Amino acid sequence: MSQKTKPKVAFFDFTSCEGCQLNKLNLENHLLDVLELVDIVEFREAMDGRADHYDIAFIEGSISTPTCVERINDIRRRSTILVAIGSCAVRGGVNAMKNLMPIDVVREAVYGKDKYLFPTLPAQPVSAVVKVDYEVDGCPMTTQEYLHVLTSLLMGKKPIKINHAVCVECKRNENECVFAKGMVCMGPVTRGGCDALCPGVGQYCVGCRGFVDQPEKNAALEIFRQHGLSMEEARKKMTMFNAFRWADR
Ligand code: SF4
Numbered sequence: 611m612s613q614k615t616k617p618k619v620a621f622f623d624f625t626s627c628e629g630c631q632l633n634k635l636n637l638e639n640h641l642l643d644v645l646e647l648v649d650i651v652e653f654r655e656a657m658d659g660r661a662d663h664y665d666i667a668f669i670e671g672s673i674s675t676p677t678c679v680e681r682i683n684d685i686r687r688r689s690t691i692l693v694a695i696g697s698c699a700v701r702g703g704v705n706a707m708k709n710l711m712p713i714d715v716v717r718e719a720v721y722g723k724d725k726y727l728f729p730t731l732p733a734q735p736v737s738a739v740v741k742v743d744y745e746v747d748g749c750p751m752t753t754q755e756y757l758h759v760l761t762s763l764l765m766g767k768k769p770i771k772i773n774h775a776v777c778v779e780c781k782r783n784e785n786e787c788v789f790a791k792g793m794v795c796m797g798p799v800t801r802g803g804c805d806a807l808c809p810g811v812g813q814y815c816v817g818c819r820g821f822v823d824q825p826e827k828n829a830a831l832e833i834f835r836q837h838g839l840s841m842e843e844a845r846k847k848m849t850m851f852n853a854f855r856w857a858d859r
Pocket residue numbers: 626627628629630631670671695696697698699703704748749750751
């Protein structure tokens with residue numbers, strides 16, 4: 611592919627910790643290969659520069675201010691393909707926990723008497739505001755899944771979205787199940803694709819990648835019940851990354 615025909619790629623951050631963008635800069639062994647294949651035209655964390663059109667726009671962060679709404683609509687208009695990256699962009703992420711309280715209460719707690727200067731909104735995933743073509747989930751997103759999506763798009767293929775539970779990857783890696791260590795894990799109902807990163811280092815899964823499409827709900831509830839966890843407690847455990855799904859909107 612000649613220099614002139616390289617796809618124009620841009621990265622944008624909204625309400626987020628920018629951890630997913632940093633993960634991209636950690637591509638290390640792959641970074642030079644990626645730069646051979648694409649023309650990065652906007653990426654605030656790494657360069658100056660603007661462009662009018664993007665072949666692929668990667669979006670990090672949730673939409674949580676009126677300015678975010680305007681900006682994401684503008685980016686969508688100028689993008690051929692738009693990809694949400696990370697739990698904040700895909701499902702509202704940790705930011706959406708504030709949606710469980712009245713927005714005015716949240717504003718006052720954060721900004722005090724200056725709350726009227728900051729017209730924040732309940733946090734939303736990007737797909738609640740504009741059409742999202744593909745998603746790379748996780749907090750942060752994994753570099754291997756990001757590379758899969760990017761290379762698929764560059765080859766004109768549809769990226770594969772994993773739809774098995776984290777337990778599958780945990781078993782494949784021969785990890786010791788953390789239930790055996792007295793922890794309660796959300797892996798049985800959480801979408802895999804992270805290579806069971808947390809159970810792999812002896813930690814329980816907190817569900818940062820959301821639910822698989824058809825979770826084995828009854829089996830999971832039976833496991834939780836056997837370990838002394840009620841439906842309500844299981845729900846609370848999944849709230850950190852899935853509050854957008856449950857908050858009144
Ligand atoms: S998904 Fe996690 S790592 Fe990525 S921006 Fe949001 S909080 Fe940060």
